[in-house]
Amino acid sequence: MKAFVVEKVGEDEFVSDVQDIKTPKCEENEVVIKVTYSSLNYKDALSAMGNPGITKNFPHVTGIDVAGTVYESTSPIFKVGERVLVTGYDMGMNSNGGHAQFVKIPASWVARIPDSVSDKEIMTFGTAGLTAALSVNELIENGIKPESGDILVTGATGGVGSIAIAILSKLGYTITAISGKKERVEFLKKIGANEVISREEFEEESTKPMLSEKYSGVIDTVGGKILANALKQVKYDGIVTCCGLTSSFELNTNVFPFILRGVRLIGIDSVECKLEKKQAAWEKLASRWKINSLNTIVNEISLYEIKSAYELLLSGKAVGRYVVKIKE
Incomplete structure (x- = not known):
């Protein structure tokens, strides 16, 4: 599969690019998500720079947000084909993240995408x-x-x-x-x-x-x-x-x-807060809090444009949200 991978090549030297890596397989109580969209966050950019407070394990796939469909599941809670998302926890930090065609996730991190929003919209929020x-x-x-x-x-x-x-x-x-x-x-x-x-x-x-x-x-x-x-x-x-x-x-x-x-x-911590609290927030964002200016806020990019977008984030020049469309 294609993924945006960060590698450590020296004591304080890191390189990143899109690579072909092995597609993950489910283990106990996990799901593999076929990714449709991810997004970019400041934490992702820090991870790509090798910030030790964010990521210690390399090579590493960035992306603390992901949306897509369940491709494989060993969890009784999620079935193949369901639309799901993950934000926070350790994804994209010290476990591989959403900047890939597939990502393996503990089932306890996964939430369902409300029917009233698209994968792109939920990742614009992210x-x-x-x-x-x-x-x-x-x-x-x-x-x-x-x-x-x-x-x-x-x-x-x-x-x-x-x-x-x-x-x-x-x-x-x-x-x-x-x-x-x-x-x-x-x-x-x-x-x-x-x-x-x-x-x-x-x-x-x-x-x-x-x-x-x-x-x-x-x-x-x-x-x-x-x-x-x-x-x-x-x-x-x-x-x-x-x-x-x-x-x-x-x-x-x-x-x-x-x-x-x-x-x-x-x-405010959105990383480790309870899944129930996250799901309630997603439901609000998908309904009475759903904003009409999402298209004004969002910039859609590909895996191959992530590196240049990270430079904008780190230099303080980024505006709005960046979503990453993952092609098959």
Whole structure:
């Protein structure tokens, strides 16, 4: 079968390309998925670079998302021909991922694709869409309503940010987006942002422990100074979700937003969260949260275009979502 393979050729040297490798076979309580679509995520790009925090086993097939049909199954839960998807867990990290024509997966990682969405649509969402949905759900579950006030979305042109904006817009929220890409202001407004603030402006250091209340909720995808400054501007009883670190893994803040305004900071993990929680999020994305701007957000590529797309992701130049169409 064809697969996008990363190989370690030196102490800190890695090469990647499309190769012919052996098609996997089912073992106990596993399924082999015939892949139709996968997607690209920042974690995939790090894996392709040999980041030891992501992948330690080489040669390695990247791809933490996959959609397709069950080709072979030793599980009583899944039958051959069923449409399924997998996001997260160890797939594409230290076990081979979805950038291949076939992928072998433990049955406990597999979810069914809702009938109302195509394989391409579910992969346009992918891990980014799942993370966005989990983030939006935390705002709603904690009482943040459209009338509560503006929602701030950071890293707005990325996969999580752009899908979060589109979902929030459909649900009637007013959205302020932060982006470092001035040329993408119209794109952000097209998918639902009401206002766009430059990253440089928002990232400016403030020595004040608190700032004026502006946002009822925040969906943060970047961490660092942007998250620290956002916390200072959240309204009383506001909710902030955190799911990424593309700006920085560090957070230098103070306790005042938490003890004076009752702000809650909630971490979002879409990798190891329970399968039931993932399935519930997929059902929402396929129905009442299904967004109309998916075609605006998505870039479709082939296995042979993955390497150049990784370069865009790592350089911060990627916009929206990248889906990988897997040909037979």
